[in-house]
Amino acid sequence: MTGIEELLRAAPIDRDNVLLWLPTRYYIPESFLCRPGWLSRFLDKTIELHRLRGRYDTLYEPIDAAHTVIDKVIRSAIPQIPVANSQGEAASLAAELDSLREDAAASSALAHSAALQQGQLQEQIGALSSELESYRTGVLSSLFHWARGWANTRLPLGSRRRNVARALANALVVLVSRGPGGLLRALRRRSPNQDPLGESREVGS
Amino acid sequence: MFSPHPDYPALTRDIVSYLRVTYPHFVYSHELETIRSASQYLIGHVDAVASVSSMVGLQALIWKKKIISLGTGQISLAADSAG
Numbered sequence: 109m110t111g112i113e114e115l116l117r118a119a120p121i122d123r124d125n126v127l128l129w130l131p132t133r134y135y136i137p138e139s140f141l142c143r144p145g146w147l148s149r150f151l152d153k154t155i156e157l158h159r160l161r162g163r164y165d166t167l168y169e170p171i172d173a174a175h176t177v178i179d180k181v182i183r184s185a186i187p188q189i190p191v192a193n194s195q196g197e198a199a200s201l202a203a204e205l206d207s208l209r210e211d212a213a214a215s216s217a218l219a220h221s222a223a224l225q226q227g228q229l230q231e232q233i234g235a236l237s238s239e240l241e242s243y244r245t246g247v248l249s250s251l252f253h254w255a256r257g258w259a260n261t262r263l264p265l266g267s268r269r270r271n272v273a274r275a276l277a278n279a280l281v282v283l284v285s286r287g288p289g290g291l292l293r294a295l296r297r298r299s300p301n302q303d304p305l306g307e308s309r310e311v312g313s
Numbered sequence: 314m315f316s317p318h319p320d321y322p323a324l325t326r327d328i329v330s331y332l333r334v335t336y337p338h339f340v341y342s343h344e345l346e347t348i349r350s351a352s353q354y355l356i357g358h359v360d361a362v363a364s365v366s367s368m369v370g371l372q373a374l375i376w377k378k379k380i381i382s383l384g385t386g387q388i389s390l391a392a393d394s395a396g
Binding site: 130 | 371375379390
């Protein structure tokens with residue numbers, strides 16, 4: 109707290125980059141902590157950086173598109189300064205101020221309610237997306253591993269049926285997790301020695 | 314001017330009295346305790362904001378105020394003075 113006079117006289121420094129960095133990368137919304145896909149990637153990267161003694165300033169990746177995050181911050185802001193719950197003259201002034209605000213508030217109430225409903229709908233969409241991601245990374249993953257285990261024990265190593273089954277299972281996972289576009293990209297990237305989804309065939313292994 | 318944390322108002326009347334005597338420039342109003350997160354409404358009227366790790370530091374960034382970071386926290390990144 110020393111040298112405050114000099115600090116106040118100093119020319120201001122533009123820190124808009126920090127202002128953008130903090131809410132878009134560091135202040136992680138609670139809803140993201142409940143998304144298994146996002147949280148899993150975050151924890152994996154944290155462990156990997158620790159293992160490699162990496163720089164933690166690369167740990168924080170964009171939470172979402174900047175305008176999406178900023179819109180969320182603005183929506184959660186308190187639009188009006190609350191009136192103090194004091195007594196006496198202050199309370200009477202507050203009541204008078206309330207009555208003066210009433211008309212203006214009535215006209216903005218509808219807009220505020222619509223914005224609130226929109227926010228709630230977007231929260232619901234986020235929750236549904238989270239559930240869908242949970243399904244993809246949870247149930248589907250378990251089912252896939254069970255099916256692959258079953259195929260590994262029942263189908264002969266290197267057999268055509270086994271390779272076809274593996275390729276179809278991998279294609280199904282890519283189709284669900286990355287969509288048709290992801291499946292097409294995976295198929296285009298395949299090499300002659302790989303099955304359609306990039307896993308090496310077991311012939312000769 | 315000191316403004317209390319919305320969930321942990323640390324200043325009792327005795328402490329406020331002590332600070333007023335010890336530091337003549339200390340300004341505090343108990344009425345601030347009746348307004349939740351009162352700090353954010355004061356930022357526009359001050360020259361600088363001193364904060365430990367409060368979100369008030371982020372709001373001071375929005376107002377382009379000088380920031381004094383007391384200790385190490387996320388707001389130290391943007392502080393004009395950190396200690």
